[in-house]
Amino acid sequence: MAGIEVRRAGRGDIADVVRLRWEMCVEQGVADADDQEGYDRYAAALHDFLERWIDDVQCRVFVAVDEGSGKRVAMAALWLWPVLPWPGGLAQWQGHVTSVYTIPGYRRRGIARRLMGAVRDAAAAHGATRLVLETTPMSAPLYQDLGFVASRIVELRLDSAEDRD
Template sequence: MREVEGYALRRATPADAPAVARQRAQMFVDMDTLTPEAAAAEVPLWTDWLRGALASGEYVGLLAEWEGTVVGGAGLMVFPRIPTLADPATQKGHILNVSVDPAHRRRGLAEALMEAVLEEVRARGLRQVTLNAAPMGRPLYDRLGFVESTHPELRLTLEPPA
């Protein structure tokens, strides 16, 4: 992993689940997707899920620390996909939870975290990786070579079974 002066980059463990969940909450607040109250209400649910997912490897987290405190992070999840002749890979990655605390921005942490996640993507032999970009992150993702997808996503939310 690339170093950023004064910061330590490392893999997340299940013990880091609360910090990752709090960062995820702040990310949604920063994007005006959730109010601070709504984001805070999600943190316990996300923490519980992340503990298990970090332990199983279902979620791979990379963290940036400043003086022992987590100040940034990025995550990777891997999903099965149907292979094609153009891309015979049977898995694809999705990057999520890219966030740096406001006081630590503009120091290269997000780029170092993204490079670390992309190292993980390459180490797994994945050929395809996606992410949902917030406007703040677009210049970084553009520099790293991400492009708009030609397949827009549609979503349907079903009511839970009665």
């Protein structure tokens, strides 16, 4: 797509990644756009987290940049983690895709598809043999078109002491 650059995010992109992720959380109903105190706590925690991880080989955050304005308009994150080999899969890496988000004015332009291509390429280059992600009803058709299929994964959410405060 002309005019949109997809690239790996660096330290100079952290503030924009924080903003994009907050906007995603607001849109998904897990954050209140008017909660400045909540945003400040969230932004500080995510900023510190990204300062630690954004350059790590196991963390790949990608951004889409409008080349005309320089604005970061979309993002996606990939976490690579080692897994125990098993007879059906001897490779030792899998990927978890998260925070795939495009701001509303840039949707339906193929940006998320390009971000997912960058994620897939990075995972494959690292030797990962599987990608997993959570989806929303709005994004499910994209992931199905990219070859993702429903699986048997289930989850148990554990509350940490920090989350209960």
